[in-house]
Amino acid sequence: MSLDQLYQQIILDHSKQRHGSGLAETAAPVGASTGQSHQLNPVCGDEVTLRLAVADGTVQQISWDGAGCSISMASASVLSELGEGMSVEELHAVIENFREVLRSRGKVQADPEILGDAAAFEGVARYAARVKCAMISWVAAEDALNQATA
């Protein structure tokens, strides 16, 4: 496992060009039901506040603010890009799949058909200390999704 497999170019790109970043700059779509979740990793101080808007059973928008390492920021960006337009059920399933891959210590391969760009985080599973970095925004999204659809 080399460092380059952990820090794939797509991750470095997303950590800089952050899709969905900026809660204040994006207003939630009118008429959508929203949920918002704040997640903190006390070990490293990574922080994500994520807002998710749902209308007609579809995820309309995922916006977030955050501070943290490249893995955590890129992961939030990829999630935001990937999740928008999915049905509530689809996003739940994708989050579940992402969690399974990340917690597998490398045993479960990522399927790009399901995870899209998020498959690039497969390498993170080999670094136990970094799994939380990749998961933080996905945990926030799951929480926000539950709120928005409650």
Next chain:
Amino acid sequence: MTAVSTPASLQRSVHAMDNAEVLRIRNDFPVLDQLVNGRPLIYLDSGATSQNPLSVIEAEQEYYEQRNAAVHRGAHHLAVEATEVFEDARQTVADFVGARYEETVWTSNATEGLNLVSYALSNAALWAAQGRGGSALKGLAIGPGDEIVVTEMEHHANLIPWQELAFRTGATLKFIPVTDEGTLRLDAAADIVGERTKLLAFTHASNVLGTINPVAELVALARRVGSLVVLDACQSVPHMAVDVKELDVDFAVFSGHKMLAPTGVGVLYGKQELLDVLPPFLTGGSMITTVTMERAEYLPAPQRFEAGTQRISQAVALATAVNYLTETGIDRIHAWESTLGQRLVKGLESIDGIRVVGPASGSERIGLAAFDVAGVHAHDVGQFLDDRGIAVRVGHHCAQPLHRRLGLTATTRASTYLYNTTDDVDAFLDAVSGVRAYFQA
């Protein structure tokens, strides 16, 4: 006794340490002899925890192989031997910091030592309120209107116990702020430490900034108003000569695992007249004189604060670690680490996009450096260095308020010890100089 391996550093000498000697010392540390990600391990995280020389590992093993027993009870041979080595260890560690035997209390670590003082003091308030403990205790009782003073550079272990003491007693917590250069604002300290101050707690050396605080000046401020002084000596005792009597602090704490000993053992020093009147923190076996169904009388220090079966093998190992440091020469170690620390800071300062926190090169500091890399999160820096076999600490180093003061959430910290060479520092600097390019920052 069986023979234990003789530290390379036994070749006692008065000359300054150099790389050749350090490489001999390194042979005493089995864990340092390994490859990490295909590269020789460069361990620069001794500020978090240090490594154990073979003599320390063997001392703990020998204790279990030959004399394991509960101390201070039982008349059998092993119990006597165990008690003897346990109490000899106390004397060795006491001597190392200029304390008296009776003033040296075993704890699990420095954090427990600070909590012990915090709880003993709130217990003092409870006792005094009910007329228990005599007049000596009245002066130690903290209550509403009183103030507890800490500093903005404290490790959480020397902050939160005092926040909680303030909560339990109704006292107010204040703090001495830090300058942009990472030193204490002594001008402000003179106002903050006032007539209401009952306790002043501060670190001897900062685990983030590397700053060595002016203990004498701070103690003088406390004495002027009759305040107690608690010193966090976690980052000083392992690395420099510390004499608690000379410093004239009331309490001092340090951890064994930061000074070549195993985890699970630390020390609280307290002036005897305080320890003997303060109520205990933990109660139970081994710390009493007479027990009835209604109440108990307590032994004087140190047993007063050592309830239950103690960490005997760790205490023995800590004394062995102290011997290792003494034989190498704590002043020589301090001088060597100062050299390493200056090399670290100077090297980091010369790399584009690096901001070292704490005193600039040329100023006095301990042998560590924490820094921010522009555009790269500390966690990524640590991962990049680990790929090259270099172990550093990343995060807030249990000092969130200090990082907030510095405008940062996390830093990367390299911390040295007697087993690090200048080549370690240079390899680290070389790796750091490639971080921003790798992350395209």
